[in-house]
Amino acid sequence: MRFAPSPTGHLHVGNARTALFNWLFARQKGGVMVLRIEDTDVERSKERFEGQLLEDLKWLGLDWDEGPDIGGPHGPYRQSDRLDLYREQAERLLKEGKAYLCFCSREELERERAQALAQKQPPNYSGKCRAVDPAEALRRRASGEPAAIRLRIPPHPIRFHDIVRGNVEFSHEEVSDPIIVRSTGMPVYNYVVVVDDALMQITHVIRGDDHLSNTPKQVALYEALGWPVPQFAHLSTILGKDRERLSKRHGATSIANFREMGVLPEALMNYLALLGWAPSGGTREIFSPEELKKEFSLKRVNPAPAVFDLEKLYWLNRHYMKQSPPERIERLAEPFFVSAGLLPENPDERVRAWFGKVVALLLPSVDKLDQLPERARLIFRYDAAAALATPDNAEVLGWPKTKEVLATFAELVEGDHARMTPEQFKAIMNAVKEKTGAKGKDLFHPVRIVFTGSHSGPEFDKLIPILEEGSQLDLPQHVLSVRERLAAFRAAGGA
Helix, strand or coil: CCCCCCCCCEEEEEHHHHHHHHHHHHHHHCCEEEEEEECCCCCCCCCHHHHHHHHHHHHHHHCCCCCCCCCCCCCEEEEECHHHHHHHHHHHHHCCCEEEEEECCCCHHHHHHHHHCCCCCCCCCCCCHHHCCHHHHHHHHHHCCCCCCCCCCCCCCCCEECCCCEEEEECCHCCCEEEEEEECEECHHHHHHHHHHHHHHHHHEEEEHHHHHHHHHHHHHHHHCCCCCCEEEEEEEECCCCCCCCCCCHHHCECCCCCCHHHHHHHHHHHCCCCCEEECCCCCCCCCHHHHHHHHHHHHEEECEEEECCCCCCCCHHHHHCCCCHHHHHHHHHHHHHHHCCCCCCCCCCHHHHHHHHHHHHHHHHCCCCHHHHHHHHCCCCCCCHHHHEEEEEEEHCCCHHHHHHHHEEEEEEEECCCCCHHHHHHHHHHHHHHHHHCCHHHHHHHHHHHHHCCCCCCCHHHEEEEEHHCCCCCCCCCCCCHHHHHHHHHHHHH
């Protein structure tokens, strides 16, 4: 099996799913996983994109047995380093009469194409250079006349079996005589991929269905070269929720995007596996990498388009965040807080211990880690004026009991100078309840606004120690203690 990306941009979810399915199949069958870089598009291929591709694949949890970074018996693993191999095989096809030189200019081919379309015919090559005597053709090329190399398609249907789609057939007219080497000397994709797959001993080609129309040309090349045809499996297109092909307009589509958002790799792997594949038994949706390797089957891959659903990915991410060791989540979350200016770049152990409590408090309320700093606003960026101006809060602050509750609460808090603890807070609230007769929402919602700026939020017994301890730390953004919040709230006109 092989995964053969082009280093012309970021690794998107469609290619990542292809890599995953190849990896799962290889690992399940005890096969060899090959990573090959298809960089013959010299203008668009960039070294930085190749580095990003390898990094993203490793982050996702995939590995390979042969590739540009680790070598192997079938290298080199970049197409740009294999040009001599392509030239050698192309010349062999010419010598055997299975390919021929084409001297048609781009303008001639465009005229042919336009004429065919005007006559409502397929815009195929006419094949006029087929009749040029091979010796004469070689003489013309040797004299400097530009010539492409075309494969001579035999006059019979091209058939192959697709593991996902069943038996597939194309007429030879549909395929025409494809160019395999341009007049510039640069080989084309459909040719080089066949040479690479054959020489690298690839037995199964698992890829997206956008390559389905390429397959008959490749099958014809395998047959012309006398090489065994691999088994093919073409994976369905991935669509957005609007049933259009997934693209940037649907939001995040690259692996780098999801990494930057704080989606865990095991959640993304699990979700990608479910895009077009169904496990036996039907209803189960959560699989570890090891479980996926045991369960995966190409026979259960659905040819129908798969719809990318962010909400389902987030559901899986919440599950994996909850299951993950707290220390790991804290380590992954820390850069988001540093970037937001809420933590220093190298927190000491005391700050890290406190930060662990912050993450534990907020994690159940987020879909992905990049949401944590905003959720932490109630801890780091208390704004009494904004709390008073919020319409939902204004309603609570206008309740009949609110003024008395807040006045009594302030009096009791200010009369006790000890550091606030959950136990002390509970005693104060019981005293407020006894003095005012308020209970339930009437008692707790106004006080919560004083603490957090909102009438809903985390449990007091978890929040209070975080506020009190945080106020004693040296942080880029000072955390206000309970008493400091009460003072700010009163100064802004509340209580």
